Amino acid sequence: MRSLRQFSAVNVQRVIFNEGAEQDVVNDFYEFLYICSGAGKLRKDGQEVSFKNGDIFFINRRKEYYISADTEVELITIRFTEAGKRVLRSLTDQNSNVIVSVSKIKSSKNLKVRLQNEDLALAEKIVFLMLDMNQHPEKNENLFYFQLLSLIAIIERNLSFGEIKNEKNSGPQLIDKILKHIHKNLKDPKMLSLSYMAETFRMPLHQLPIYFKQEMGISIKGYIGRERLTATAYLLTHTADTISQICRSFGYADESHFYKRFKKEYGLSPSDYRLKAC
Incomplete structure (x- = not known):
């Protein structure tokens, strides 16, 4: 079983597992594993899941896990000690706008996090930036924490529900x-x-x-917009209310904006839609 200790508060490394490699691991630090390429399996807390490029795992301090590589696997590990965790907590306590934490990521229901496309690209940039920064760890240690908070925020919004x-x-x-x-x-x-x-x-x-x-x-914004237009279309064909009255009743501040949205949805202006229904 591989076991490591870490002396710097934050450390980022690239790790390669050869095809067919198997390893039990337990470390004296917290760890994010970002899968850069390859495929395999990871087992933790009695659960085993497959992984591929773009997947992220969080490993708690002194928590044993098992990893096996079906193909050659390249991953980046972001490690931070108990002291590093205290710094992260201090930063979140000092800034009321920062509301992230690792508590939900630790949940067994979130053994693996699969990021959405836009977040995947953003997380990848952060991970590789941290890897580059690790060339001068003493100089960049403070910057590591802010990048790590950004990564945690991205992971949190992709968690299971x-x-x-x-x-x-x-x-x-x-x-x-x-x-x-x-x-x-x-x-x-x-x-x-x-x-x-x-x-x-x-x-x-x-x-x-x-x-x-x-x-x-569908996005919640898209759904609300669509249903509001459906309701206005009903009023156009079932009441004598003017288009301006209908706009105001649904809170449209800009009537021209309403016209554009309506025509995009129905292919007709509100007035033409009403005439066609007569």
């Missing part, structure tokens, strides 16, 4: 509650703001849009 779905105000019914709220408040933009809905449904602000898209296959 296992924790959320176990809460009282959740489960299969949570998306139904969100949809009901949206349809009930289509005429009130403030009630449909992400901050208001996140607070209403007791969800972290950054997780609400990700959860909604996972459940509905």
Whole structure:
């Protein structure tokens, strides 16, 4: 079994596992594993998952894990000690705008994190930047922490929603509650703001849009916009309200913007749509 100690608070290294290699590992530091290339399996806490390029694992301090390489595997390991963890905690405590932590990443439900495309590209840049910075670790140690916080923030917003779905105000019914709220408040933009809905449904602000898209296959902003247009189209064909009245009733501050959105959705201007329905 491989076991290492680390003396610098933060350290970044490139590691190669040859095809067919197998290794049990336990280290005296916290560790992120970023898979650069190759495929294999990682086992931790009695769970075994396959991995490929772009996957990220978090390994807790003194936690044993087993890794096997189906092909040659190249990974980058970002390691930080207990002292490094205290620095991260201090930075988050000092800045009220920084709300990330490794607590959710430690969850057994998040054994592996698979990043979305845009976040994958961003995380890769951060990881390789940290690898370059490691050429002068003493000079760059303070910068490491800020890059590490950025990486943790990206990982957090890509986590599974296992924790959320176990809460009282959740489960299969949570998306139904969100949809009901949206349809009930289509005429009130403030009630449909992400901050208001996140607070209403007791969800972290950054997780609400990700959860909604996972459940509905469309962004929450796109869904709200589409449903508002559907409601305005109904009023155009079932009431005598003017287009300006309909715009105002749904909180559209710019009537020309409404015209553009409506025509893009239906291929007709609101007035032509109304005439065609007559």
